[in-house]
Amino acid sequence: MSIRRPTLEQLKMIADKYNLFLTEDELASYQHTIDNTLVSYDRLSHYSEPRLPTKVPRTPGYRPDKWENPLNAWYWKTSIKDENATGKLSGKTVVLKDNVFLAGVPMMNGSRVLEGFVPDEDATIVRRILEAGGEIVGKAVNEDLCFSGGSHTSHTGPVRNPLDPSKMTGGSSSGSAALVGAREVDLAIGGDQGGSIRVPAAWCGICGLKPTYGLIPYTGIFPIDRSLDHTGPMASSVEDTALLLEVLAGKDGLDPRQSFFPVEPKKYTDYLTGDIRQLKVAIVEEGFGWKNLSDPEVDQAVLQSAYSLQHLGAKVERISIPWHKEGLHLWNIIAIEGGLKQMINENGVGTGWKGHYSTALTEFFHCRKKLLAKELSNTVKFVILLGEYMQQHGGKYYSTAQNISRRLNAAYDYALEHFDVLIMPTVPMKPLKIPGPDTSIEESIKIAVEVLINTAPFDITGHPSMTVPCSPSYPIGMMITGRIGEEETVLKVAHAYEQLNR
Template sequence: MSIKRPTIEQLKKIAEGFNLNLTNNDLASYQKLIEGTLESYNRLNQIGEPSLPVKYPRTSGYRPNSEENLYNAWYWKTSVKGNSIGNLAGKKIVLKDNVSLAGVPMMNGSAILEGFVPDEDATIVSRILEAGGEIVGKAVCEDFCLSGASHTSATGPVLNPHDLTRSTGGSSSGSAALVAAGEVDMAIGADQGGSIRIPSSWCGVYGLKPTFGLVPYTGIAPIEMTIDHTGPIARTVEDVALLLEVIAGDDGLDPRQSGLKVKSYLDSLVGNVRNIKIGIVKEGFEWEGISEEDVNQVVRDAAYSLENSGAIVEEISIPMHRDGVHIWNGFGIEGLTSLMVKGNSMGSNWKGHYSTKFLDAFGKARKTRADEFSETTKMSILLGQYMNEQYNGKYYAIGQNVARKLKQAYDNAFKSYDVLIMPTTPMKAQKIPSPDAPIEEIVNKAFEMINNTAPFNITGHPAMNVPCEKSEGLPVGMMIVGRVGEDDIVLRVAHAFQTIHGRVVNKL
C-alpha cells in the first residue's frame, strides 16, 4: 500500500490547525518536500514489523445468547488450550475484553470496535497458555474501561451475581462477575483507577492490582501509560498468587516495566501475619456523602481481627490520601484523552510494542462513529481536550509532579508499617441506573466509588481487595496496600485473613 501524497487543501487545513499562516506557494513547496520523505513510509510497509507470537491453535468461538449469559458478563466464549502441563493446568481463565487474544473478537466495551479481531496474543496470554491454563473467553468490560460501575458497556449492564439489580463495579465488570458466579476459576482484569479492585469488592472476590510494571501490559488496550496495570481476580488468595506468578516479569516490550523482581508468591502464604505492622488509614473512611457506616465498621473489624494472627494493628493518619482522587483527575483525564483517544489508543514517544492493527482500527472508527462512545468517554474527551487547549498541558504536568509527593506520603507511612488498610470502596454495590437515566446520573454513578482506589494507580503501590463479610446481602471489601515491589506481603496478609475467617469464596 503506497502512502497518498497530501493535497494542498489537506496541508492548508493542518497549517490552520497549528496557527501557521502559509500561502499557496508556501504549501506547494512543502508538498514537494514532503514527497521525498514519503518514500521512507513506503519502505516501512515493505520491511515488515515484528508481531507478538501466536503459538497455540484456537477457533474464534461464539457470542453466547442470554440463556448462557445470566449476568451479561460474557462478551465471547471460546476454548484456547495451551501446554498440557504447568502450574495452571486444569484452570479456566477469562480475559477482560481489552486483552488481545488472536483470532477472537475484541470490543473493549465499545460499539465502535464491534467486529475487530486481533492478530496477536498479549504477553500474559502466552504466559497463561504456556503454564497450562485454558482461556475460555472474553469478559465484558466498560466502554473503553472508563467506568468504575458496570452500566456503560455497549453490550448492556453487567449484573451483580449477589443482586441482579446492582452494579458489579468496573471496569473489569464481567471478569469479577464470572469469578464470583463460579463460571471460571480465575480472571484477568486491568486497573487504571480501581478497575480490578472495585468489581472484586462489589462481587465479593479477591482482586490484586500489582505493583506498577510488575506485569507486562503488552498487547492490552491502554488508557494512560503511567497508570495502566493488569492483574488477577480469583475466589482464593492462593489462586491470585498462582496467576500472578505466571504472568509477572519483564517481557522486554513494555516501558512501564523496570526490572522488578518476581517472587514466589505462593511461598508467601504462610497463614499468619506474625510481626507484621498494619496501619488503618483513617482518611480512607468517612467520605462525606458516599461512605456507608456498615462498610466502615466491617473493614475496621476485619483489620483488627488480624491481631489474632500476630499482627500489630494501629490507626494512622495520611492527610494527603484525601487529595489522591483530585490528583488522579488532574492528569488522568487529560492523559487518557491524549493517549487513548487522540493517540488512537497507543499514542507515541514511548519504546515498546505497538498493536498497530488495533491502533488503525480504533483510529478509523473514532473518526466516523464517535457519537457511539459512552457518556463517560464523551465527558472525558470534552474535559481532557478543554484542559489541554486552555492550559497547554500545565495541569497534567502539575498532577504528575504532585503525584511524587503523594507517593512519598505513603512511603513515609511504610517506614513504620508493612501494609495499609482501608475500605476498597466507601459504599457497597449500587443500583444500576435505568436505561433512560440522565447523563449526569450515568457519569456520576460511574466514578463515585474511586476515592480510595485511584491514588494507588498514581503511586504504583500494590493494592488488593479482600472480601470481608456481607452487609444487607452485599459484599464489603477491605483494601490492603503494600510497599512497591512487596506484592508478596500484601498476599500474605490477605491469606492470613482468609485463614482466620475461612474466607474462601464459594461459587454462587
C-alpha cells in the first residue's frame, strides 16, 4: 500500500516544531526529496514480515463471568496445550500475565487503550511452556500498562487477595499471584519492572522470582523500559518456581536485553538440596525500619526467618548498604522518563535495537492511545505528565540516573563479594485495603509506588531476587537476592528455609 505523501502545510508544521526556519522554496525541495524516499516505505508492502512461531492449535477461549471469577483475577480463560509434548511441565497448569502475547487470544494489559487487541504470534516463553508439556489455562489480570505496585488500577477493576478479599494482592502481576495463591493454577508468569512479581507474590503468600536481567527472553511481552523489563516464574513452592525457571531461561536470539549479561541457564532444581552449610547470609539494615512505611511485625518476621537459617549451618550477619536507600529515587526517574519514551511515545516497541519487533502491537496501540487516553489509570497519567514535563531537560536526568545506578550495582556487588545472599522484607507492610472509589489521585499513586521501595532497586541492577513466604500468621515475604547469574544460590536458600518451616 502506498504511503500518503506530506503536504507543504504538514511539513511546515514539523519544521516549526523543531525550529528549522525553512522557507517555502526550501520546504518544496524537501517535499520532492521526501516523495522520492517514500518509495522505500512503499516497498515494504511487497514482503511478508517474519512472525514468532505459533505451532500449537487453539481456540480463543472466553472471558469468564463474575461467578467464575470471584477475585477478579482472570482476564481470559483458555485451554492450550501440545498433546504430543512431554516434559518438565507435563500435568501443570500455567496462567500468563496479560502483557504476554498468546496468539489468537485477546490481550488487554489492564488498559482500556489495549482492549480489543489480539496478538498474532506467541511470545518466546509461551512456546517454551507448551513444548515442555504445560497447559496454558488463561491470561491473568494485571495493572494498567503494568505501572502499579497495588492491585487497584486495572480497567477491569481491583484484583482481590485470596487470603482476604478486602485487601489488595499487590501488583502489577496481581491476577497471577491471586490465582496461584487461591490454588486455581499451578504456575504463573509474572513481569517485574519495579517489583511486580515479588510484591504480589509476598502479599498472596506464594513464591516469586525476578531472575537476572536477560536470563529469560522478553520477546513478545509488552514492556515499560528495556533496562528494567524482567519476566519470571510464580508458584506456591520453591521447587515449582525453579522448575518453571528451567523451562523459561535461555537466549532466543531476538531479545536485546539478553546481550547485556552473559548468563547461561542451569538445571536449577538440582540445587535444591537443603544444604546451606557454610553459606553467608547478610541481613541488609536499610531494608528495615522505613519511616511511615515499615510494619514492625513485618520487620520482626523477616529478621527471625533470616536468623533461623543459622539452624541449617548458614552464617548470618547484619550489614549496611547505604546505597539501597537511593534505589527508589533512581528507579522513579528511569521508570517515569523511560516509560514515557518506550511505553507511551514509542508505542511499546521503540527503535535502535536488534531483535523481533511486534508491529501489530505498535499499530494498535498508536491508533488507540490518543482516542482513549482519558481512560488511563492515575498512575499512567502521572507518568505522562511528569515524564513529558521533564523532557524540557532533554533526557539529562534519565541519563544521569542510569549512570549513577552503576554505583548502586557496585554497592550490592561489593556486599555479595563477602556474602552469598542479601535478605530484607519484600514489602515493608502487610497487604493494604483495596482503595475505594473516593480515594484521591495523590493517595492512589502513593499506594502504587511506595510498596516498591525494597524491590525496585534490583530491577535497576538486574540481580536475581526472590520472595518466599515467612510468616504463618500474615502474608509476609522474605526477599532473598543473589549475585548476577546465580539464581541457584537464591533458590537453594529459599528452598532450605521452606523445608525448615514445613
